[in-house]
Amino acid sequence: MTTDTPARLLQLLSLLQTPREWPGGELSERLGVSRRTVRRDIDRLRELGYPVQATKGSDGGYRLVAGKAMPPLVLDDEEAVAIAVGLRAGAGHAVEGVDEASVRALAKLEQVLPSRLRHRVSTLQAATTPLTSGDGASIAPETLTVMASCVAGRERLRFAYRSGDGTPSRRLTEPYRLVSTGRRWYLVAYDLDREDWRTFRVDRVAEPYATGARFTPRELPTGSAAEFLRQSMFRRQETYAFDVTFAAPAEFVAARLPAWLGAPEPIDEHSCRLRSSAGDSVEWLAVRIAMVDCEFVVREPAELVGYVRDLGARLTRAGGGSAESGGSAESGGSGEGGLTGPSRT
Template sequence: MSDTTTRALSLLNLLQTHRHWPGTELAVRLGVTERTVRRDVERLRDLGYRIESSPGAAGGYRLEAGSAVPPLLLTDEEAVAMAIGLRVAASQRLVSGPETTITALAKLEQVLPAPLRRRVNALAETVQPSGINAGAPVDSEILGELALACRDHERVRFVYTAASGEVTRRRVEPHALAPADRHWYLLCWDLEKDDWRTFRVDRLADVEHTRVLFEPKPLTAEEIEEFVFVARSWVRTAVEADAVMELPLEVMRENFGQWAQGATAEDATHTRWPVGGSDFRETMYGLSWIPAGVEYATDLASPAREELRETLERMLRALDAPPPPHSAV
């Protein structure tokens, strides 16, 4: 393989791994001049790759979708990951159905070397997605667009329909996509709310790429997992109430972390926090997490209010009573 061909393939690999590359950075990574980069870009265009170029200090190159699918360059690890992902997708409720993913999987596995095919078979047996196939169908195109935005740290806009039916237009910095409890979730920084938010992907529509890049905020894998756990727990419950606590919103967020989702400032010194559960016991457990010494009021309605009061009164009597004697053995 000639140096020119090798260099062009290296350039293609770079263009496939990021949405936008400045010409100067491509030249440095390839060890050539910017003029050579321009020539190699033209070679790739002749092969059917649509590469958009923009002039100026902030200009560069961007691999665009074309009218036909050109060849892709994949590393061994990427090919294995893609084959496993297609196997999982074939059994999930993606809008395009399992047929598309099965045919794509057949084409990919047909060209995989035997050692890689064995790796795919071994790993696929251990990949057991938990219950996603029982959830709401997800548009695979939207899922792909969001995945690209997460990878490239690109701001996006989309229309979101909440569980209540309220429709809003959101502008966010996508951070991660995660499947959990039969659904896909997008974790992102909401630019209007100036806070982390988690959205159900099946309720998303009209995803729009802004081409505005951002520096991602630090977030650990454990924090991502907790955000998603809170999001899938955030559903309408049989017993619902608001707790208005004597705590400023920012201080409340510091104490509650991801569980502060849904909290709003009542005024400069008070925060309203929704809390609930399947019965009054779960609501009581939620209220117990309000920090010690912080006074609060709640609008817990009847009959849960009376049930909670009776339970607490019995607990207080039990605490005030002398401990029962141990029976002799």
């Protein structure tokens, strides 16, 4: 019998978070208390904001349902380890959809994990190898969690940094946001030594250290960390404009390309056009466009047109067919290149 009310409430909450309906009699047996005590404990949980739904009947049941706010969760050891491992695996690469919010969740979870569970998480991750990984460099999850904690806590962050040419330096910053491009993680922060805003590739960061010194956030010039990163990246590297037409609705194409490549413009309900700029290699962009899985035509630049045409011929030969150099009538002649896929029209 659980006589400690807080401990009993946590045990009851843990049971209710299992997606099923619990008869009052079964809860009474599990907790070793009377049904009347179970009803009182249910009322206490409701007062704390947990939406517990009761059903009528000879042995009325209880179920935790969705409410207006997200109440605190109670996880057992196995659930906590599983969630931490999953978040770590996603945070190690800048996977689309795994953004700063998931890294903050990982930071919160690892902060309260008992040492025995933290050791299990590290051991399990070290003993497994993912079949696939992101396009960018891998990052230690601990690096991201330290940064995310400093962003959320408005705490100054110190770290070692290696620039693109390999020059080492030490930085003291006021971190603003972590941004994922779908390939890499970047930190947008105010560099106190240089007295200016900077972006840092997280895979070039080492020894991140939370100083404990709090700061009042400054106003970012662009207002958006993602926009600041985009402008910063385009200033630092040579970019080129590209123009691609897809034989698929704009929504279909947008869902299959990184948002930072731009938004496709609808031509009609069956096709769209994407005109934007990129700083990545034409090889990477060609493969990324082909992964949209629909017919498309590349209109510019000439380097991308040529690479798409060569790639198409190479893939045709790899599939046992034959391909001749040069454009076809469907691809728009010598000035355009395209790869065909399943038609979306």
